[in-house]
Amino acid sequence: MDYLAVQLFNGLANGSFYALLSLGLAVIFGMMRIVNFAHGAFYMLGAFIAYFLLQQAGVGFWPALVIAPLVIAVAGMFLERVFLRRLAGLDPLYGFLFTFGLTLVIQDGMRLRFGVQGQPYSAPAELSGTVLLGAVSYPTYRLFVVAFCLVASIAVWFVIERTRLGMAVRAATERADLTRALGVDVDRWITPMFGFGLGLAALAGVLAAPMRNVSPLMGSELIILTFAVVVIGGMGSIAGAIVAGFLVGVLSSVGAIFDPAVEGIVVFALMAVLLLVRPSGLFGSIETR
């Protein structure tokens, strides 16, 4: 029973990362119709920035939680301006190939320098130790991650669903051309939204650093499952990304009780079944054309 409770919390903690990553993917896909394969690489870079800040400058976790996403967001905007913009309107395959290539460049570049061995990064002192939840004691830091990601996800949901900016983003996500014809300058928002999506990935990376070792391959392990999350939630759906993120986290952790190998099977079985009965995903409304 206790073990089940622990796995449930672990699932929520893992789901937190899926939620943040797939939120970024959803925003980027919605605005640009690009499946950003490089998302995991930027998650990894976010973790490495936190690591460097500590090693080189003695800058701790809390400032890193702000700095790393900002740095990656700016880098992302640059990337969009210089490269991805040229791929707009072409077959989505080009965007996929570009971001896939970029992943290899970033990942292997980091691997040349750091090898595949993980670097440890410790949780801030305030969050170390454990909390007693009923009968089980659970790491404080993981609870913090769950709470933080929930709040961040809901904040993103609020901005997209309840503000004027979000309204334009939703309109552009559904029908970019029509939205332009209504006088809304969709293209002005593409660069910042791409930066924002990558910033969320970097944020997830910093949060992951104390839980998982900081290593060049940490993103590639996560990104495949995250794509499954995106499909389950519905391409481009904000609420779908959040719900599916936590759902997949919990299901795979609980599945792992039976056998660690079940973890991945559960997720992809869910995805396969969902694709059969509801191809647009839990919350999906986008028809890709």
Place this chain on the structure above:
Amino acid sequence: MLEVSGLDAWYGEAQALRDVSIRAAAGEVVTLMGRNGAGKTTALRCVMGLHSSMRGSVRLGDADLGALGPVQRARAGLGYVPDDRGIYATLTVEEHLILPPRAADSAWDVERVYAAFPALRARRGQYASKLSGGERQMLAIARVLLMGSRLLLLDEPTEGLAPILVQQIAAILRDAKAEGRTVLLVEQNLRFATAVADRHYLLSQGTIVATLGNDEVRARESEVLQHLGI
């Protein structure tokens, strides 16, 4: 006001429009008629700047729209109602009305829209995917009225609507005309077309084959109907 000349358009290798020229003065309502696949929708999309595989010139007043994208065209005073109404499933009714920036001071504000279409007021907070076909059309038209567009591009606005709504749209178009707005209307319903419009362009296989006044359309009704494939 609107001056389209020598318009050619393609889908890949297939030419959809050939040397199409359309003029409409301020306060004039002209229709574009033709059977399915004649190129009516393509022509409206070219005017709006949504179809890039084209050649020819599109002018609004003194301004050459050729180099402008759809965003600038909308801001220059073009208002487009697409054939599928262009309603967003993820926006509420009210959000549809506040999304487009105002291109000009307009006689319409959100209150006037709700007064004219009480059904929209009743559903203002709902997602527009819940609207009926008629309500969607009302919303799509209200949207361009709010923008204050000088030139309205309407693609089959009465298709599938109840007679009472068709009359309401006719009244709106007459008001727009009285305010000096120009309307380019794609329409298959001859009675509606002759009731609201001044002139009619007959499009066949991507080419304008006739320009008719209301009297001519009525006099040659069977011939025109044959052209429309009805």
